[in-house]
Amino acid sequence: MDALHHIDVRLLGYALLVLAGVASSLLARRFGAPLLLVFLVIGMLLGVDGIGGIRFSDTRLTFLIGSVALCVILFDGGLRTRADAVRGSVTPSIVLATVGVLITAALTAVASHYLLDLNLLQSLLLGTVVASTDAAAVFFLIRAGGLHLEKRTGSTLELESGANDPMAIFLTTAITVWIAGTEAQTYLGLLWSIVLAIGAGVVLGYLGGRVIVWALNRYDLPAGLHPWLAIASALTLFALTNLVGGSGYLAVYIxxxxxxxxxxxxxxxxxxxxxxxxxxxQLVMFLLLGLLATPHDLLKILWPALGISAFLMLVARPVAVFACLMPFKYRLGEIGFIAWVGLRGAVGIFLASIPLLAKLPNAWMYFNVAFVVVLTSLVVQGWTLPRAAHFFGIAVPRKDPDTRRVQLDLPGQLEYELLGYRVAPGCRALNPVHWPLNVRLLMVVRDGKIQSAEESGGVQVQDYAYLLAPSASAQRLDWMFVGNESTDAQGSRFGELVLPGDVELGTLAEFYDLHVPARFRKFTAANLFAERFDDMPQIGDHLGIGPATLTVRATKDDRVSEVGLRLLSLGERLISGANA
Known part of the structure; x- marks a missing residue:
């Protein structure tokens, strides 16, 4: 009975931890705090120096759980990468995720050598541990803050954050093995290992992805099992790729x-x-890493670690980003934001557990330095991310649509889904002109009664509309059902001057004496909105060009067909500070 009681107590503790994680995520969203920081703090409070007093030092279990967690996180990152959204950013992102990691690691190694008196390999190991950004932390903060970034900037961050982890993980493992001396290693051998890991990761990731797609479409499983088939397949691919010497993390992302x-x-x-x-x-991984930390040991290396963190944020990362993105003609504002948003997260602390697992000399020092670097990055960079986006002119002025969507898959085919929306007052769906050609109204629920599309005569305010639409159209259709009662295309906020969407910005600049950067002068207004708003401009979207504002008045086939131009007063110019 005592054993059963002990099991019940432990189960109660685990359940309370999950509930604490749910509550902390709500608080993090409310106050803009990085979720990773909250989970780490909870883990530290439960640890040896906290109120929980738990003594946890199982690095093998931490590494195992961390590997599985990173596999799930990177697979999720891949699932959110749409080819049409990142096209044009692939090459610079890959350069940043490979060459950028090497530059960041090398520069940070220099600071580590002088601040901690480490030799070359030890310094390089520490630099590699903290070199990669954390995709989960970056995009949680962007979503939690309701930020919308320019298309190229957002896609570059998305690809880099997902692709740089495999590079950093492999380099950390290779250098750890080299220092441990468990395998004979040369510079050419290390280079070959990197090539093999990347090559095998790419090939097996592609083949594994094709197999997962085939399995999801081939087997008619009971409801709810397809997601677990996908996750289990990703974990299988991860383990198999690692067994043959490839990068399992790169494979699951691809x-x-x-x-x-x-x-x-x-x-x-x-x-x-x-x-x-x-x-x-994320919850389990961050809690374990927090438990593994010992705050009183962190204090022993606090000042050198803070120096490394400052060097990483202010020198190493900016230099690496500038060197990698300038050849691709990124604007200084884009480079500045991407450099600043290079948050360090759970990946860095997880990598620091690899030397612990190998029982290297100074292994706990690597872990403690990485922990301080991550905490500093989350506090300084994490909380300033929205301000940085606006300061560098990368934030797009738009709020998320407030629609609630019902989405159902249709068995027997893969191209279409059934989508349901409430028809809000003033939404674009009330006008049949705005309906895409590949979307069909199936039925309407009006006053509690179901009507076919023919019987309903079209949608009305307060209806519930059910549509047949392509799988990729859901995000675009969300905007059709956004309530916009106050929108008046003739109102002053849409501009005093009405212009066609294909008007060239260079022509506007000359006629109205506006400042338009040289790279935008050949753009039409429609092209500018398509680039800045990720190919989904909506009525009411606006952009500043010098002392004027362009606002979308009408769209056709997902492109801007009509814009309004409004010249700002001196006071408005000072407040907005907007530039194209």
Whole structure:
């Protein structure tokens, strides 16, 4: 009975931890705090120096759980990467995720050598541990803050954050093995190992992604099992790729990208469960890493670690980003924001557990320095991310649509889904002109009664409309059902001057004496909105060009067909500070 009582107590403790994680995520969203920081703090409070007093030092278990958690997180990152959204950013992102990691690691190694008196390999190991950004932390903060970034900037961050982890993980493992002396290693051998890991990761990731797509579409499983088939397949791919010497992390990310861009059965179910699995993986991983930390040991290396953190944020990362993105003609504002948003997260602390697992000399010092670097990054960079986006002119002035969507997969085919929306006052869906040609109204629920599309005569305010639409159209259709009661296309906020969407910005600049950067002068207004708003401009979207504001008045086939131009007063110019 005592054993059963002990089990019940432990189960109660685990359940309370999950509930604490749910509550902390709500608080993090409310106050803009980085979720990773909250979970780490909870873990530290439960640890040896906290109120929990738990003595936890099992690095092998931490590494195992961390590996599984990172596999789930990177697979989720791949599932959210749409090829049409990142096209044009692939090459610079890959350069930043590979060459950028090497530059960041090398520069940070220099600071580590002088601040901690480490030799060359030890310094390089520490630099590599903290070199990669954390995809989960970056995009949680962006979503939590309601930020919308310029298309190229957002896609570059998305790809880099997902692709740089495998590079950093492999380098950390290789240098750890080299220092430990468990395998004979040369510079050429290390280079070959990197090539093999990347090559095998890419090939097996592509093949594994194709197999996952085939399995999801081939087997008619009971409801709710498709998401678990996807996750279990990703974990299998991860383990198999590691066994043959490839990068399992790179493989699962590529597999996720492939699944995201192919028609698959039960996509909405897969994404829903993946959201929950990723959140839980972060929770468990961050709590364990917090438990593993010993705050009184952190104080012993606090000042050198803070120096390394400051050097990483203010020198190493900016230099690496500038060197990697300038050849691709990124603007200084884009480079500045990408440099500042290089948050360090759980990946850095997880990598620091690899030297612990190998029992290297100074292994706990690597872990403690990485922990301080991550905490500093989350506090300084995490809380300033929204301000940085506006300061560098990267934030796009738009709020998320307030629509609630019902989404159902249709068995027997993969191209279309059934989508349901409430018809809000003033939404664009009330006008049949705005309906895409590949979207069909199936039925309407009006006053509690079901009517076919023919019987309803079209949608009306307060209806519930159910549509047949392509799987990739849901995000665009969200904007059609946004309530906009106050929108008046003739109102002053839409501009005093009405212009066609294909008007060239260079022509506007000359006629109205506006400042338009040289790279935008050949753009039409429609092209500018398409670039800044990720190819989904909506009525009411606006952008500043010098002392004027362009506002979308009408769209056709997802492109801006009409804009309004409004010249700002001196006071408005000082407040907005907007530039194209």
């Amino acid at each position: 597999a996720g990208v492939l699944v995201a861009n192919r028609p698959v059965r039960a996509r909405s179910d897969v994404m829903s469960v993946q959201d929950a699995a990723t959140w839980f993986a």
